[in-house]
Amino acid sequence: MIVVAGLSPAWQQILVFDEVSAGEVNRADKAHWCASGKVLNVARAVHALRGEVDTACPVGGPAGDAICDEFDTDGILAMWVPTRSSTRVCTTIIENTTGRVTEFVENARAITANELSEFESVYSQVASEADLCVLTGSLPEVEGQGKPTDLYARLMTASPRVILDVRGPELKAALPHRPLLVKPNREELGMTCGRVLRTDEEALNAMRELNAGGADWVLVTNGTDDVLLTNKSAVWRFSVPSVEVRNPIGCGDCLAAGIAVALSDGTDMIEAVRFGIAAAAQNATDILPARFDRTAVNELTHMVNVRSC
Template identity: 25%
Template sequence: MIYTVTLNPALDRQIWVEDIKYDESNRIIKEATYAGGKGIDVSRVLANFGADNVALGFVGGFSGEELEGRLLNDGVRCNFTYISANTRTNIILNDEKTKSQTLFNAIGPEVQPQDLMRLIKQIQNLPNPEYIIISGSLPVGVQPAFYNKLIDTSKEVGAIVVFDTDGRAMKVGLSSKPHIIKPNIHELERLVDKKLKDINEIAQEARTICNKGINIVLVSMGAKGMLCVSSKEEYWACPPPVEVQNTIGAGDSSVAGFVLALKEGKSLKDALAFAVAAGTATTTRPGTAVCLPEDVELIYKNVTFRDIA
């Protein structure tokens, strides 16, 4: 069984306008709401492929109920930990003229210490945890060390742990040695505290992280594809050119594709190609992590590999 853990989920409200005019009234031409949050995005993509998975994390209030209801309608099984505060709502503004996308991410609710321990106890009693994907930002009042407890507990129950977050939380969480991490290029630069000029520098930093006890490092690089480094194998996969409509959830879709491929017994190289296809497919559709199997299969056939050195 695959489980996803999202500590700070959100309702993503997407708004489309023809041409944003500042200091004036702007008419909304279209709007939509999606259940969001990095782990939740992964669960939605897995569900699209018919992969059995359960979404875990914190939800609360009417917005939390709406989020869970939307996930249920998307075919995602949920077993959330309920808190007293409202789940956050993010605003995503799309300008049709410039094809630009502006994100307004809410801070989110404060999570109490007792809520944290309820989630830990839940993970200690999960049935058949093969993969546990821990991703996203921390809620108000939760310190990065909680990721250590989550990772340690997930490893103790025998799961392969996939970790995807940013900043200090990533740095702290790495000390618990999750099996797989998936920073994007900007997150990797923050992790290593320096700018990375080319694929060789990116690969070298990924190797350094692997040498510290991380089994697989995936680095997403947008249109330049994705790098995969393990102790024995290294690959750089690139997507075919596509018309990008949206970037929200592309990295999470890649995580879902990678884990699904590994679970199905694909090689590391094929899993990387499937991850690139899933992330790229998401960029071709409006909405949050809208990743359709037919799009992925078409793109997967056209993923290419390049030499790192």
């Protein structure tokens, strides 16, 4: 069982245009709606890859109802924590003429201290039965308390092996609890370490800092550039398959899901990362996030090359 948990789900609107003209009325050729946000993308991707998954996540309002209905219809297990605030709505704009994708992100709304406590309780219940957990996404404010930057650190005390897809203070606070894998992108890694990372060598030095801080493995992506992986003693570089990109939103989430599924199946970390990169690449070829077939991902895995540096 893989447990996926996070506090920033979203109901996603995806609008497709030939081209968008700023300051003008633009009429979409197509519109799609789906559950999204990092936590839901990871959970759906694990399900699509035929992994056994349970989800811990807060939801509220009409958007929250739509998310629950979608997961129920598609048979994806979830432990929902009802919230007084409505779940956010985010919007993706896709322009077919240029291939440009623009994302409008609403920040997750504040939750109450009681809702946070309920989320932690629900997570502890499901995490105790898991062989791997994925903790992912930004943190909302807690009313009267600010952001609970130590939340993921607290959750890790109830977890077995953890893949951690967070950044900044939340990531730093969790490192002493020895996550199995952390996977910021290069920009997030720089934000966490407090400096701009312009070269691979600068990125590798920052990755080694996270290894020294407690992470067993550190994985860093940088768009379509090579993916870097470190442990405390070695470095690997992975190629990214060239695909026709329709919507890149959710690729990092599918990377995390692919790694989690492969590890849960007993694969070693190097091969799990290859599978995860293939899942991320396959995700980019579709309009909706995390709706792919494992067979296609298996085939794409052969296009991911790896070398030890």
